[in-house]
Amino acid sequence: MAETTAPGILAGKRGLIMGVANNRSIAWGIAQAARKHGAELALTYQGEALKKRVEPLAKELDAAVVGHCDVTDGATIDAVFDEVGKLWGSLDFVVHCIAFSDKDELTGRYVDTSEGNFSKSLLISCYSFTAIAQRAEKLMKDGGSLLTLTYYGAEKWMPHYNVMGVAKAALEASVRYLAADLGPQNIRVNAISAGPIKTLAASGIGDFRYILKWNEYNSPLRRTVTIEEVGDTAAYLVSDMARGMTGEILHVDAGYHVVGMKNPEAPDLSLDKD
């Protein structure tokens, strides 16, 4: 019988992962999985404080650190892509795990959103993916793959998600528009809609522990998901295994998005304040 060799599904691929803040970040779960499946990686960081966290993590994966990127400053996005160009000359995939909203507006009512925070949240959480696609396209001469992270709050009302729900809905629409624009160059554009996971960004959302418990009791798999699970799906989506997929929003949420009503067997939950 012929011996099977199993090179990783990302062997020979080079990818830029944006949005690692610490070892609980979804971007870190994706970086670990991409490396495990054979990719060569580069990471960015946002500001000096995160640089200190990202550098040792990058080392664990033999990944390059290609600099500071604050997506509100286009020059820093240019600098990062210049660095990637110098390092590799081309790029196979980019993973965008970046979102922000003022914590004070991730509680209470959406109707009270301020104009300033609306603009800032949409700029960082939605437009940045398009800004990154513009730069990535130039390095993806032989095609490539762009991936972003979204949440079910884009599709349905979720408590306290507020302006982030609106930003994620716009992000999901931009996945479709970018997929159509970049498809002819064989650049695929997809998103993962992840279930709730306790990360730095998530800790800014009001009553997050309640949301986690609710998902655990009511999702078909009766649990929440991990950054490793999101990571494995991301590795698949940016690999040639998913070469026929673009414009897709794939749910990695233990099935929660198919549920229409509380599981009758789930205990009643009371608000447990953080």
Ligand SMILES: NC(=O)c1ccc[n+]([C@@H]2O[C@H](COP(=O)([O-])OP(=O)(O)OC[C@H]3O[C@@H](n4cnc5c(N)ncnc54)[C@H](O)[C@@H]3O)[C@@H](O)[C@H]2O)c1
């Ligand atoms: N944690 C969840 O429950 C969950 C669920 C679904 C989707 N997501 C999405 O996953 C992505 C990653 O978030 P996470 O939960 O891993 O949290 P995280 O706090 O670990 O990551 C958020 C990242 O966004 C970066 N960021 C924020 N503003 C930025 C800016 N101006 N310029 C550059 N980078 C900036 C931060 O530096 C950080 O690395 C986000 O898009 C988030 O909305 C999270």
